[in-house]
Each structure stands twice: as structure tokens, then as C-alpha cells.
Amino acid sequence: MKSLAGKVSIVTGAGRGIGRAISVLLGRSGSRVALAARSESQLRAVGEEIRDQGGEALVVPTDLSLDEEIERLVTATLEKWGSIDHLINNAGWGKTGPILKAKREDWDATFRVNLRAPMVLSQLVLPKLMEKGEGAIINISSVSGKSGQENTAAYSASKFGLIGFTESLYEEVREYGIKVTVILPGFVDTPMIPPIKRLDRTRMIRPEDIARAVLFVLTSPITSCPVEITVRPQKSPYV
Numbered sequence: 371m372k373s374l375a376g377k378v379s380i381v382t383g384a385g386r387g388i389g390r391a392i393s394v395l396l397g398r399s400g401s402r403v404a405l406a407a408r409s410e411s412q413l414r415a416v417g418e419e420i421r422d423q424g425g426e427a428l429v430v431p432t433d434l435s436l437d438e439e440i441e442r443l444v445t446a447t448l449e450k451w452g453s454i455d456h457l458i459n460n461a462g463w464g465k466t467g468p469i470l471k472a473k474r475e476d477w478d479a480t481f482r483v484n485l486r487a488p489m490v491l492s493q494l495v496l497p498k499l500m501e502k503g504e505g506a507i508i509n510i511s512s513v514s515g516k517s518g519q520e521n522t523a524a525y526s527a528s529k530f531g532l533i534g535f536t537e538s539l540y541e542e543v544r545e546y547g548i549k550v551t552v553i554l555p556g557f558v559d560t561p562m563i564p565p566i567k568r569l570d571r572t573r574m575i576r577p578e579d580i581a582r583a584v585l586f587v588l589t590s591p592i593t594s595c596p597v598e599i600t601v602r603p604q605k606s607p608y609v
């Protein structure tokens with residue numbers, strides 16, 4: 371039997387990059403997957419890929435900066451499959467640039483997608499996981515959530531916050547049998563990373579490597595919870 375047979379997972383930022391890889395692997399592992407992001411065409415392509423491999427997918431175009439759309443994502447998933455087992459908070463966004471030139475509305479947008487949406491989604495799905503006495507919430511932070519760098523202040527602050535949220539939530543719900551995990555990737559070869567001359571993309575982490583870390587958490591024994599996983603490129607991408 372497939373390792374996640376019968377499970378239901380919500381994956382945010384599912385249209386490309388890391389979220390796409392997570393969704394495809396979960397689908398292949400037997401989980402039904404609700405795909406959320408703003409770009410419907412990208413979600414549809416991922417849904418097709420999952421169905422082509424024999425899996426089940428639900429496309430829910432969602433702007434995670436809006437509470438009513440987050441609520442609609444959870445409602446649509448429950449209407450379709452009647453339960454939720456895994457929430458993968460993967461969507462992320464940030465603008466680089468010096469703090470003095472930053473627009474405050476960009477900070478707000480970053481905090482809403484990277485930090486607030488995972489908190490709202492967790493609040494909405496937790497009752498279902500608690501009822502079952504099992505399940506998992508996995509948050510995709512970043513190595514930028516442990517060390518700040520110039521020109522990434524809001525992004526880094528949001529990713530630090532996501533680690534704090536994860537640690538608190540884990541303490542709050544661990545007795546319910548719910549796994550709560552934060553994954554901290556280094557450079558991953560996705561559209562988020564623009565072409566930069568001194569970065570060798572072939573040395574970056576593959577999105578599929580992060581998907582494997584997610585599957586590792588979801589298939590971990592009930593007696594343990596991998597609370598924090600850092601995944602760094604084996605060889606430095608800086609050339």
C-alpha cells in the first residue's frame with residue numbers, strides 16, 4: 371500500500387517550485403492533494419501531473435493574503451474529501467532591497483503570505499487534526515529564518531517568525547499526536563531565485579529534495595516528531 375493512502379493534504383504555493391514538487395510526491399504517495407496558489411493555470415498543470423500518475427488533486431485558486439480565500443480553501447477541501455490530515459504551508463514571497471527604500475505595503479504582503487496565512491490555516495485545520503488525534507503541519511521557512519542578510523529584512527523577519535510559530539504550535543498540540551515541523555532550505559533551484567552570475571544552479575538543492583524531507587516527516591513513527599529540518603546544498607552554489 372502507498373505510504374499516504376487515504377490521506378488528505380493541503381499544499382500552498384503548489385503551482386511551481388518546491389510546492390509543485392511536494393504536491394506531486396504526496397500525490398504519488400497516495401495522498402489526495404488540495405493545490406493552492408493564485409495562478410490557476412499553474413495549479414491546473416500540477417493537478418494534471420498528479421492525475422496522470424494515478425493520484426487525486428483539487429485545484430483551489432487562492433490568494434493567501436485574504437482571509438476569506440483561505441477559509442474558502444479549507445471549506446472546498448472539506449466539501450470534496452470530508453477531512454484534512456496534512457497542511458503544508460509552503461507559499462512564500464519577498465522583495466529584496468534596502469530597508470530605506472522598501473515600501474511598507476510590501477512588508478505587509480510578505481508577512482501576510484509567509485507568516486499570517488500559515489497561522490490562519492493552522493487555526494482552521496487544527497480542529498480536524500485534533501479530532502483524529504494525528505496529522506501534521508509543516509511550515510517551509512528558510513535558512514534566512516536563522517540568519518539575516520542585507521536587503522532581505524522583511525522576508526527574513528517573516529521566516530524567523532515562522533520558526534517561532536512552529537516551535538510554539540508544536541508545544542501546544544504535541545499531546546494530540548499532531549506533528550509540527552519547520553523545514554529550512556538553503557538555495558533551491560526554483561523560479562524564486564533569479565539568474566545570478568556567481569550562482570551555479572546545478573549545485574542548488576532540487577525542489578524534489580525538499581519534497582523528500584516533507585515525506586520523511588509525514589511517514590515518521592507516531593513516537594517521534596522531526597521538529598526542525600535544515601537542508602543545505604551539498605556543494606556551495608557560489609562560484
Ligand code: NAP
Binds near residue numbers: 387460510513556
Ligand atoms: P516560487 O517558485 O516563487 O513559488 C512560490 C509559490 O508561492 C508559488 O506557487 C506562488 O504562486 C505562491 N504564492 C506567492 N504569493 C502567494 C499568495 N499571495 N497567495 C497564494 N500563493 C502565493 O518559490 P519556491 O522557491 O518554490 O518557494 C517555496 C517556499 O520555499 C517559499 O516559502 C520560500 O520562501 C521557501 N524557500 C525557498 C528557497 C529557494 O531557494 N527557492 C530557499 C528557502 C526557502 P502564485 O504566485 O501563483 O500565487
